[in-house]
Amino acid sequence: MRETAFAKINLALHVRQRRDDGYHELETLFAFVDGGDELAAGPASRDELRVTGEFGRALDDPFGNIVAKALAGLPHGAGWAVTLEKNLPVAAGLGGGSADAGAIFRMVEREYGLPHDWREKAAKLGADVPACVESRACIGRGTGTELEPIANDLAGCPVLLVNPRIPLATGPVFKGWDGIDRGLLEGDTLREMTLSGRNDLEVPALALVPQIAEVLATLRHTKPWIARMSGSGATCFALYDTAAQRDAAQKAMPREWWTLAGALR
Template sequence: MGLTETAYAKINLALHVRKRREDGYHELETVFAFVDQGDVLTAKRAVMDEVRTVGEFPGGIDDPFDNLVSRALAALPRADGLSITLEKNLPVAAGLGGGSADAGAVFRMVEQMSGLPDDWQARAARLGADVPACVESTTCVGRGTGTELEPIESDLTGTHVLLVNPRVPLATGPVFKAWDGEDRGALPEGSVREIALAGRNDLEQPAVGLCPEIADVLVSLRGTDAFLVRMSGSGATCFALYDTADTADAARVQIARAHPQWWLMQGRLR
Protein backbone atom coordinates (compact mmCIF):
# COMPACT_ATOMS: atom_id res chain seq x y z
CA MET A 1 0.00 0.00 0.00
CA GLY A 2 1.26 3.42 -0.93
CA LEU A 3 -0.45 6.73 -0.33
CA THR A 4 0.32 10.17 -1.71
CA GLU A 5 -1.24 13.38 -0.41
CA THR A 6 -0.62 17.02 -1.23
CA ALA A 7 -0.37 19.30 1.80
CA TYR A 8 -2.21 22.20 0.21
CA ALA A 9 -0.84 25.68 0.90
CA LYS A 10 -3.20 27.64 3.13
CA ILE A 11 -3.92 31.31 2.58
CA ASN A 12 -6.09 33.72 4.55
CA LEU A 13 -8.27 35.64 2.12
CA ALA A 14 -9.07 37.92 5.07
CA LEU A 15 -7.80 37.85 8.66
CA HIS A 16 -9.45 40.08 11.24
CA VAL A 17 -7.96 40.12 14.74
CA ARG A 18 -10.65 41.12 17.23
CA LYS A 19 -9.01 40.95 20.66
CA ARG A 20 -6.31 39.42 22.83
CA ARG A 21 -7.54 36.58 25.00
CA GLU A 22 -6.56 35.89 28.60
CA ASP A 23 -5.03 32.55 27.58
CA GLY A 24 -2.48 34.37 25.41
CA TYR A 25 -4.20 33.58 22.12
CA HIS A 26 -6.17 36.00 19.97
CA GLU A 27 -9.80 36.04 18.92
CA LEU A 28 -9.86 35.82 15.12
CA GLU A 29 -12.22 35.88 12.18
CA THR A 30 -10.72 34.58 8.96
CA VAL A 31 -11.52 33.02 5.62
CA PHE A 32 -9.26 30.06 4.96
CA ALA A 33 -8.64 29.07 1.34
CA PHE A 34 -6.30 26.50 -0.13
CA VAL A 35 -4.08 26.42 -3.20
CA ASP A 36 -3.88 23.22 -5.25
CA GLN A 37 -0.09 23.11 -4.72
CA GLY A 38 2.05 22.49 -1.67
CA ASP A 39 4.19 19.93 0.08
CA VAL A 40 3.84 16.30 -1.02
CA LEU A 41 3.69 13.37 1.38
CA THR A 42 4.11 9.75 0.35
CA ALA A 43 3.52 6.95 2.84
CA LYS A 44 3.69 3.19 3.15
CA ARG A 45 2.93 0.84 5.99
CA ALA A 46 5.82 0.17 8.35
CA VAL A 47 6.57 -1.53 11.64
CA MET A 48 6.97 1.85 13.29
CA ASP A 49 6.39 5.48 12.36
CA GLU A 50 9.21 7.31 10.64
CA VAL A 51 9.50 10.61 8.76
CA ARG A 52 12.08 11.57 6.14
CA THR A 53 12.20 15.11 4.77
CA VAL A 54 13.42 16.07 1.28
CA GLY A 55 12.74 18.97 -1.09
CA GLU A 56 13.68 22.63 -1.23
CA PHE A 57 13.12 23.42 2.46
CA PRO A 58 14.10 20.32 4.47
CA GLY A 59 16.31 22.38 6.77
CA GLY A 60 13.28 24.12 8.21
CA ILE A 61 12.24 20.92 9.96
CA ASP A 62 14.86 20.83 12.70
CA ASP A 63 13.81 17.85 14.78
CA PRO A 64 12.58 14.72 12.93
CA PHE A 65 10.82 13.62 16.11
CA ASP A 66 9.13 16.94 16.87
CA ASN A 67 7.70 18.26 13.62
CA LEU A 68 3.99 18.39 12.88
CA VAL A 69 4.06 15.25 10.73
CA SER A 70 5.52 13.20 13.59
CA ARG A 71 3.17 14.83 16.09
CA ALA A 72 0.15 14.15 13.86
CA LEU A 73 1.15 10.50 13.60
CA ALA A 74 1.49 10.31 17.38
CA ALA A 75 -1.95 11.89 17.82
CA LEU A 76 -3.80 9.22 15.84
CA PRO A 77 -4.30 5.64 17.02
CA ARG A 78 -3.47 3.00 14.39
CA ALA A 79 -2.64 -0.69 14.19
CA ASP A 80 0.26 -0.13 11.79
CA GLY A 81 3.09 2.37 11.56
CA LEU A 82 3.62 4.71 8.62
CA SER A 83 6.86 5.51 6.87
CA ILE A 84 6.41 8.99 5.38
CA THR A 85 8.58 10.94 2.98
CA LEU A 86 7.80 14.65 3.16
CA GLU A 87 8.75 16.68 0.09
CA LYS A 88 8.99 20.15 1.61
CA ASN A 89 8.15 22.62 -1.16
CA LEU A 90 6.64 25.35 1.04
CA PRO A 91 8.89 27.70 3.00
CA VAL A 92 8.75 27.39 6.79
CA ALA A 93 7.38 30.20 9.02
CA ALA A 94 5.78 31.74 5.95
CA GLY A 95 2.06 32.26 6.68
CA LEU A 96 1.07 29.31 4.47
CA GLY A 97 0.30 26.85 7.24
CA GLY A 98 2.99 24.55 5.89
CA GLY A 99 3.40 22.42 9.01
CA SER A 100 -0.34 22.49 9.63
CA ALA A 101 -0.98 21.47 6.03
CA ASP A 102 1.47 18.57 6.45
CA ALA A 103 -0.39 17.47 9.57
CA GLY A 104 -3.70 17.76 7.72
CA ALA A 105 -2.36 15.51 4.97
CA VAL A 106 -1.38 12.92 7.61
CA PHE A 107 -4.94 12.97 8.96
CA ARG A 108 -6.30 12.34 5.44
CA MET A 109 -3.86 9.46 4.93
CA VAL A 110 -4.85 7.83 8.20
CA GLU A 111 -8.51 8.35 7.32
CA GLN A 112 -7.98 6.40 4.09
CA MET A 113 -6.07 3.65 5.89
CA SER A 114 -8.16 3.03 8.94
CA GLY A 115 -10.53 5.95 9.56
CA LEU A 116 -10.24 8.79 12.06
CA PRO A 117 -11.38 8.73 15.69
CA ASP A 118 -14.60 10.57 16.46
CA ASP A 119 -12.67 13.30 18.30
CA TRP A 120 -10.28 13.99 15.40
CA GLN A 121 -11.12 17.72 15.35
CA ALA A 122 -10.02 18.11 18.97
CA ARG A 123 -6.86 16.10 18.28
CA ALA A 124 -6.13 18.32 15.26
CA ALA A 125 -6.75 21.53 17.23
CA ARG A 126 -4.24 20.46 19.88
CA LEU A 127 -1.57 20.37 17.17
CA GLY A 128 -2.24 23.95 16.04
CA ALA A 129 -5.02 26.42 15.34
CA ASP A 130 -4.80 25.96 11.56
CA VAL A 131 -4.71 22.16 11.58
CA PRO A 132 -8.49 21.44 11.66
CA ALA A 133 -9.00 23.64 8.58
CA CYS A 134 -6.02 22.01 6.87
CA VAL A 135 -7.48 18.53 7.37
CA GLU A 136 -10.44 19.48 5.19
CA SER A 137 -8.43 21.88 2.99
CA THR A 138 -11.54 23.55 1.60
CA THR A 139 -12.62 27.19 1.87
CA CYS A 140 -14.21 27.93 5.23
CA VAL A 141 -14.64 30.64 7.84
CA GLY A 142 -12.60 30.26 11.03
CA ARG A 143 -13.47 31.91 14.33
CA GLY A 144 -12.16 31.76 17.88
CA THR A 145 -8.47 30.94 17.58
CA GLY A 146 -9.25 29.69 14.07
CA THR A 147 -10.46 26.25 15.13
CA GLU A 148 -14.22 27.01 15.08
CA LEU A 149 -14.99 26.32 11.43
CA GLU A 150 -18.02 27.22 9.36
CA PRO A 151 -18.41 25.84 5.82
CA ILE A 152 -18.97 28.38 3.07
CA GLU A 153 -19.58 27.91 -0.64
CA SER A 154 -16.76 29.57 -2.55
CA ASP A 155 -17.20 31.54 -5.74
CA LEU A 156 -13.39 31.78 -5.97
CA THR A 157 -12.76 28.06 -6.55
CA GLY A 158 -10.51 27.70 -9.58
CA THR A 159 -9.18 31.27 -9.29
CA HIS A 160 -5.55 31.66 -10.38
CA VAL A 161 -3.21 32.54 -7.52
CA LEU A 162 0.45 33.50 -7.23
CA LEU A 163 2.30 33.09 -3.93
CA VAL A 164 5.45 35.11 -3.31
CA ASN A 165 7.79 34.91 -0.32
CA PRO A 166 10.98 37.00 0.09
CA ARG A 167 12.73 33.98 1.67
CA VAL A 168 12.70 35.59 5.08
CA PRO A 169 11.19 33.37 7.82
CA LEU A 170 8.81 35.18 10.15
CA ALA A 171 7.60 33.53 13.36
CA THR A 172 3.93 33.95 14.22
CA GLY A 173 4.37 34.90 17.89
CA PRO A 174 6.24 38.19 17.43
CA VAL A 175 3.76 39.33 14.76
CA PHE A 176 0.77 38.82 17.04
CA LYS A 177 2.68 40.49 19.87
CA ALA A 178 3.26 43.54 17.66
CA TRP A 179 -0.46 43.87 16.82
CA ASP A 180 -1.69 47.21 18.20
CA GLY A 181 -4.77 45.74 19.89
CA GLU A 182 -7.30 47.81 17.95
CA ASP A 183 -10.46 45.99 16.87
CA ARG A 184 -11.13 47.19 13.33
CA GLY A 185 -14.37 45.30 12.95
CA ALA A 186 -15.83 41.97 11.95
CA LEU A 187 -15.57 40.09 8.68
CA PRO A 188 -17.89 41.62 6.07
CA GLU A 189 -20.83 39.59 4.83
CA GLY A 190 -21.42 38.31 1.31
CA SER A 191 -19.84 35.83 -1.06
CA VAL A 192 -16.26 34.67 -0.54
CA ARG A 193 -15.13 37.05 -3.27
CA GLU A 194 -16.98 39.96 -1.64
CA ILE A 195 -15.59 39.12 1.80
CA ALA A 196 -12.05 38.88 0.41
CA LEU A 197 -12.27 42.18 -1.45
CA ALA A 198 -13.82 44.08 1.47
CA GLY A 199 -11.75 42.34 4.15
CA ARG A 200 -8.22 42.93 5.38
CA ASN A 201 -5.30 41.31 7.18
CA ASP A 202 -4.81 42.96 10.55
CA LEU A 203 -1.37 41.35 10.91
CA GLU A 204 0.01 42.96 7.75
CA GLN A 205 1.18 46.19 9.38
CA PRO A 206 2.95 44.55 12.37
CA ALA A 207 4.48 41.96 10.04
CA VAL A 208 5.88 44.65 7.73
CA GLY A 209 7.36 46.35 10.79
CA LEU A 210 9.27 43.15 11.58
CA CYS A 211 10.01 42.18 7.99
CA PRO A 212 10.14 45.21 5.64
CA GLU A 213 10.65 42.92 2.64
CA ILE A 214 6.92 42.13 2.82
CA ALA A 215 6.17 45.69 1.68
CA ASP A 216 8.40 45.14 -1.37
CA VAL A 217 6.52 41.94 -2.23
CA LEU A 218 3.15 43.68 -1.92
CA VAL A 219 4.28 46.57 -4.14
CA SER A 220 5.55 44.14 -6.77
CA LEU A 221 2.31 42.13 -6.79
CA ARG A 222 0.23 45.30 -7.00
CA GLY A 223 2.18 46.13 -10.15
CA THR A 224 0.54 43.15 -11.87
CA ASP A 225 -3.02 42.67 -13.14
CA ALA A 226 -4.26 41.08 -9.91
CA PHE A 227 -7.74 41.84 -8.59
CA LEU A 228 -6.63 41.18 -5.00
CA VAL A 229 -3.22 41.39 -3.32
CA ARG A 230 -2.76 40.61 0.39
CA MET A 231 -0.37 39.10 2.90
CA SER A 232 -1.32 35.62 4.11
CA GLY A 233 -1.55 34.76 7.80
CA SER A 234 1.26 36.29 9.82
CA GLY A 235 3.52 36.53 6.75
CA ALA A 236 5.88 36.79 5.11
CA THR A 237 4.17 35.18 2.10
CA CYS A 238 1.83 37.37 0.06
CA PHE A 239 -0.67 36.27 -2.57
CA ALA A 240 -2.30 37.75 -5.64
CA LEU A 241 -5.49 36.55 -7.33
CA TYR A 242 -6.03 36.75 -11.09
CA ASP A 243 -9.03 36.38 -13.37
CA THR A 244 -7.13 34.54 -16.12
CA ALA A 245 -4.24 32.12 -16.53
CA ASP A 246 -2.51 34.58 -18.88
CA THR A 247 -2.43 37.40 -16.31
CA ALA A 248 -1.16 35.01 -13.62
CA ASP A 249 1.53 33.65 -15.96
CA ALA A 250 2.62 37.17 -16.90
CA ALA A 251 2.82 38.19 -13.25
CA ARG A 252 4.99 35.21 -12.39
CA VAL A 253 7.40 35.99 -15.24
CA GLN A 254 7.49 39.69 -14.32
CA ILE A 255 8.27 39.07 -10.64
CA ALA A 256 10.71 36.23 -11.26
CA ARG A 257 12.72 38.46 -13.59
CA ALA A 258 12.71 41.43 -11.22
CA HIS A 259 13.35 39.40 -8.04
CA PRO A 260 15.01 36.08 -8.92
CA GLN A 261 15.87 35.52 -5.25
CA TRP A 262 12.22 35.35 -4.15
CA TRP A 263 10.24 32.11 -3.81
CA LEU A 264 7.19 31.79 -6.07
CA MET A 265 4.45 29.21 -6.43
CA GLN A 266 1.57 29.40 -8.90
CA GLY A 267 -1.68 27.46 -8.71
CA ARG A 268 -5.43 27.70 -8.40
CA LEU A 269 -7.73 27.90 -5.41
CA ARG A 270 -9.44 24.65 -4.49
Protein backbone atom coordinates in the same frame (compact mmCIF):
# COMPACT_ATOMS: atom_id res chain seq x y z
CA MET B 1 -0.15 6.32 -0.24
CA ARG B 2 0.35 9.85 -1.49
CA GLU B 3 -1.23 13.13 -0.47
CA THR B 4 -0.65 16.82 -1.19
CA ALA B 5 -0.45 19.17 1.80
CA PHE B 6 -2.30 22.08 0.20
CA ALA B 7 -0.91 25.54 0.96
CA LYS B 8 -3.22 27.56 3.19
CA ILE B 9 -3.81 31.25 2.66
CA ASN B 10 -5.87 33.72 4.66
CA LEU B 11 -7.92 35.74 2.19
CA ALA B 12 -8.72 37.99 5.15
CA LEU B 13 -7.56 37.88 8.77
CA HIS B 14 -9.33 40.04 11.33
CA VAL B 15 -7.89 40.08 14.84
CA ARG B 16 -10.72 41.00 17.23
CA GLN B 17 -9.23 40.83 20.72
CA ARG B 18 -6.54 39.37 22.95
CA ARG B 19 -7.71 36.53 25.17
CA ASP B 20 -6.73 35.85 28.77
CA ASP B 21 -5.07 32.58 27.71
CA GLY B 22 -2.60 34.43 25.51
CA TYR B 23 -4.33 33.61 22.24
CA HIS B 24 -6.39 35.96 20.07
CA GLU B 25 -9.99 35.98 18.91
CA LEU B 26 -9.98 35.86 15.13
CA GLU B 27 -12.22 35.96 12.11
CA THR B 28 -10.50 34.63 9.04
CA LEU B 29 -11.26 33.40 5.54
CA PHE B 30 -9.35 30.19 4.94
CA ALA B 31 -8.63 29.19 1.34
CA PHE B 32 -6.35 26.55 -0.13
CA VAL B 33 -4.11 26.42 -3.17
CA ASP B 34 -3.91 23.29 -5.34
CA GLY B 35 -0.19 22.85 -4.64
CA GLY B 36 2.04 22.48 -1.61
CA ASP B 37 4.17 19.92 0.19
CA GLU B 38 3.95 16.28 -0.90
CA LEU B 39 3.71 13.30 1.45
CA ALA B 40 4.17 9.61 0.71
CA ALA B 41 3.68 6.82 3.25
CA GLY B 42 3.87 3.05 3.45
CA PRO B 43 3.52 0.46 6.22
CA ALA B 44 6.52 -0.06 8.50
CA SER B 45 7.36 -1.77 11.79
CA ARG B 46 7.48 1.63 13.48
CA ASP B 47 6.94 5.26 12.54
CA GLU B 48 9.68 6.83 10.45
CA LEU B 49 9.87 10.33 8.96
CA ARG B 50 12.21 11.42 6.18
CA VAL B 51 12.20 15.05 5.07
CA THR B 52 13.34 16.11 1.59
CA GLY B 53 12.68 19.05 -0.71
CA GLU B 54 13.88 22.62 -1.10
CA PHE B 55 12.96 23.61 2.45
CA GLY B 56 13.61 20.26 4.12
CA ARG B 57 16.69 21.48 5.94
CA ALA B 58 14.59 24.06 7.78
CA LEU B 59 13.03 21.17 9.73
CA ASP B 60 15.99 20.10 11.84
CA ASP B 61 14.08 17.90 14.31
CA PRO B 62 11.98 15.34 12.40
CA PHE B 63 10.82 13.64 15.62
CA GLY B 64 9.45 16.93 16.91
CA ASN B 65 7.81 17.59 13.56
CA ILE B 66 4.05 18.11 13.56
CA VAL B 67 3.73 15.22 11.08
CA ALA B 68 5.20 12.81 13.62
CA LYS B 69 2.92 14.22 16.33
CA ALA B 70 -0.16 13.88 14.12
CA LEU B 71 0.70 10.31 13.25
CA ALA B 72 1.30 9.36 16.88
CA GLY B 73 -2.25 10.36 17.82
CA LEU B 74 -4.08 8.52 15.03
CA PRO B 75 -4.74 4.83 14.23
CA HIS B 76 -2.38 3.58 11.52
CA GLY B 77 -1.28 0.06 12.39
CA ALA B 78 2.21 -0.78 13.60
CA GLY B 79 3.78 2.21 11.92
CA TRP B 80 4.20 4.26 8.76
CA ALA B 81 7.34 5.27 6.92
CA VAL B 82 6.58 8.81 5.77
CA THR B 83 8.51 10.94 3.31
CA LEU B 84 7.74 14.65 3.46
CA GLU B 85 8.79 16.67 0.43
CA LYS B 86 8.99 20.19 1.85
CA ASN B 87 8.17 22.52 -1.05
CA LEU B 88 6.64 25.35 0.98
CA PRO B 89 8.84 27.80 2.88
CA VAL B 90 8.80 27.44 6.65
CA ALA B 91 7.39 30.17 8.95
CA ALA B 92 5.76 31.76 5.92
CA GLY B 93 2.06 32.29 6.70
CA LEU B 94 1.06 29.30 4.55
CA GLY B 95 0.24 26.87 7.34
CA GLY B 96 2.92 24.54 6.00
CA GLY B 97 3.25 22.38 9.10
CA SER B 98 -0.49 22.44 9.68
CA ALA B 99 -1.07 21.47 6.04
CA ASP B 100 1.36 18.56 6.45
CA ALA B 101 -0.54 17.38 9.53
CA GLY B 102 -3.82 17.79 7.64
CA ALA B 103 -2.51 15.54 4.88
CA ILE B 104 -1.69 12.84 7.46
CA PHE B 105 -5.25 13.05 8.79
CA ARG B 106 -6.65 12.56 5.27
CA MET B 107 -4.35 9.58 4.62
CA VAL B 108 -5.38 7.95 7.90
CA GLU B 109 -9.04 8.64 7.09
CA ARG B 110 -8.75 6.75 3.79
CA GLU B 111 -7.03 3.73 5.32
CA TYR B 112 -8.48 3.45 8.83
CA GLY B 113 -11.09 6.16 9.32
CA LEU B 114 -10.70 9.00 11.80
CA PRO B 115 -11.67 8.81 15.49
CA HIS B 116 -14.80 10.73 16.53
CA ASP B 117 -12.67 13.33 18.35
CA TRP B 118 -10.39 14.05 15.40
CA ARG B 119 -11.22 17.77 15.43
CA GLU B 120 -10.04 18.07 19.03
CA LYS B 121 -6.89 16.12 18.21
CA ALA B 122 -6.25 18.40 15.23
CA ALA B 123 -6.80 21.59 17.25
CA LYS B 124 -4.29 20.46 19.88
CA LEU B 125 -1.64 20.29 17.16
CA GLY B 126 -2.29 23.86 16.00
CA ALA B 127 -5.05 26.38 15.38
CA ASP B 128 -4.89 25.97 11.59
CA VAL B 129 -4.85 22.17 11.57
CA PRO B 130 -8.65 21.53 11.62
CA ALA B 131 -9.09 23.76 8.58
CA CYS B 132 -6.12 22.13 6.86
CA VAL B 133 -7.57 18.64 7.39
CA GLU B 134 -10.56 19.58 5.25
CA SER B 135 -8.54 21.94 3.01
CA ARG B 136 -11.53 23.78 1.61
CA ALA B 137 -12.62 27.40 1.85
CA CYS B 138 -14.32 28.26 5.13
CA ILE B 139 -14.63 30.92 7.82
CA GLY B 140 -12.57 30.40 10.96
CA ARG B 141 -13.53 31.96 14.28
CA GLY B 142 -12.28 31.77 17.85
CA THR B 143 -8.60 30.95 17.57
CA GLY B 144 -9.32 29.74 14.04
CA THR B 145 -10.58 26.30 15.05
CA GLU B 146 -14.32 27.11 14.96
CA LEU B 147 -15.09 26.50 11.29
CA GLU B 148 -18.12 27.62 9.30
CA PRO B 149 -18.72 26.41 5.73
CA ILE B 150 -19.03 29.01 3.00
CA ALA B 151 -20.03 28.74 -0.65
CA ASN B 152 -16.83 28.90 -2.68
CA ASP B 153 -17.28 31.23 -5.64
CA LEU B 154 -13.48 31.46 -5.97
CA ALA B 155 -12.80 27.80 -6.76
CA GLY B 156 -10.38 27.66 -9.68
CA CYS B 157 -9.32 31.29 -9.30
CA PRO B 158 -5.70 31.75 -10.49
CA VAL B 159 -3.40 32.57 -7.56
CA LEU B 160 0.26 33.50 -7.21
CA LEU B 161 2.14 33.08 -3.93
CA VAL B 162 5.33 35.07 -3.35
CA ASN B 163 7.76 34.96 -0.41
CA PRO B 164 10.98 37.01 -0.13
CA ARG B 165 12.68 33.98 1.46
CA ILE B 166 12.63 35.53 4.91
CA PRO B 167 11.12 33.37 7.69
CA LEU B 168 8.80 35.16 10.10
CA ALA B 169 7.68 33.58 13.38
CA THR B 170 4.01 33.96 14.27
CA GLY B 171 4.44 34.93 17.95
CA PRO B 172 6.25 38.26 17.50
CA VAL B 173 3.78 39.33 14.78
CA PHE B 174 0.75 38.76 17.02
CA LYS B 175 2.59 40.48 19.86
CA GLY B 176 2.94 43.57 17.66
CA TRP B 177 -0.82 43.85 16.97
CA ASP B 178 -2.06 47.23 18.24
CA GLY B 179 -5.12 45.80 20.02
CA ILE B 180 -7.66 47.75 17.94
CA ASP B 181 -10.75 45.82 16.79
CA ARG B 182 -11.44 47.05 13.26
CA GLY B 183 -14.66 45.12 12.80
CA LEU B 184 -16.34 42.08 11.34
CA LEU B 185 -15.99 40.27 8.06
CA GLU B 186 -18.59 41.66 5.65
CA GLY B 187 -20.06 40.47 2.35
CA ASP B 188 -22.36 37.80 0.97
CA THR B 189 -19.83 35.86 -1.13
CA LEU B 190 -16.24 34.73 -0.64
CA ARG B 191 -15.08 37.26 -3.23
CA GLU B 192 -16.99 40.11 -1.58
CA MET B 193 -15.65 39.17 1.86
CA THR B 194 -12.13 39.04 0.47
CA LEU B 195 -12.38 42.46 -1.14
CA SER B 196 -13.91 44.09 1.94
CA GLY B 197 -11.57 42.30 4.35
CA ARG B 198 -8.06 43.01 5.56
CA ASN B 199 -5.11 41.40 7.33
CA ASP B 200 -4.66 42.98 10.73
CA LEU B 201 -1.22 41.37 11.08
CA GLU B 202 0.21 43.14 8.04
CA VAL B 203 1.38 46.24 9.94
CA PRO B 204 3.25 44.37 12.71
CA ALA B 205 4.69 41.99 10.12
CA LEU B 206 5.98 44.91 8.06
CA ALA B 207 7.69 46.28 11.16
CA LEU B 208 9.63 43.02 11.42
CA VAL B 209 10.17 42.30 7.71
CA PRO B 210 9.96 45.55 5.68
CA GLN B 211 10.57 43.56 2.47
CA ILE B 212 6.90 42.49 2.59
CA ALA B 213 6.00 45.99 1.36
CA GLU B 214 8.18 45.47 -1.72
CA VAL B 215 6.51 42.12 -2.42
CA LEU B 216 3.04 43.66 -2.17
CA ALA B 217 3.99 46.63 -4.35
CA THR B 218 5.48 44.33 -6.99
CA LEU B 219 2.40 42.12 -7.00
CA ARG B 220 0.01 45.08 -7.23
CA HIS B 221 1.93 46.35 -10.23
CA THR B 222 0.80 43.18 -12.08
CA LYS B 223 -2.86 44.27 -11.73
CA PRO B 224 -4.43 41.42 -9.72
CA TRP B 225 -7.90 42.03 -8.34
CA ILE B 226 -6.50 41.57 -4.84
CA ALA B 227 -3.02 41.31 -3.36
CA ARG B 228 -2.55 40.78 0.36
CA MET B 229 -0.25 39.19 2.93
CA SER B 230 -1.27 35.73 4.13
CA GLY B 231 -1.46 34.84 7.82
CA SER B 232 1.40 36.26 9.83
CA GLY B 233 3.57 36.60 6.67
CA ALA B 234 5.90 36.97 4.99
CA THR B 235 4.19 35.22 2.04
CA CYS B 236 1.82 37.39 0.00
CA PHE B 237 -0.77 36.26 -2.52
CA ALA B 238 -2.39 37.79 -5.58
CA LEU B 239 -5.60 36.65 -7.28
CA TYR B 240 -6.16 37.10 -11.01
CA ASP B 241 -9.00 36.76 -13.49
CA THR B 242 -6.98 34.56 -15.87
CA ALA B 243 -4.14 32.05 -15.66
CA ALA B 244 -2.27 34.03 -18.33
CA GLN B 245 -2.24 37.10 -16.08
CA ARG B 246 -0.97 35.00 -13.17
CA ASP B 247 1.76 33.37 -15.24
CA ALA B 248 2.93 36.72 -16.60
CA ALA B 249 3.03 38.07 -13.05
CA GLN B 250 5.14 35.12 -11.88
CA LYS B 251 7.68 35.86 -14.63
CA ALA B 252 7.82 39.48 -13.45
CA MET B 253 8.86 38.57 -9.90
CA PRO B 254 12.54 38.90 -8.89
CA ARG B 255 14.32 35.58 -9.42
CA GLU B 256 15.54 35.44 -5.81
CA TRP B 257 11.98 35.34 -4.44
CA TRP B 258 10.12 32.06 -3.96
CA THR B 259 6.93 31.78 -6.01
CA LEU B 260 4.14 29.25 -6.54
CA ALA B 261 1.53 29.60 -9.28
CA GLY B 262 -1.69 27.65 -8.87
CA ALA B 263 -5.43 27.87 -8.45
CA LEU B 264 -7.71 28.01 -5.44
CA ARG B 265 -9.39 24.73 -4.59
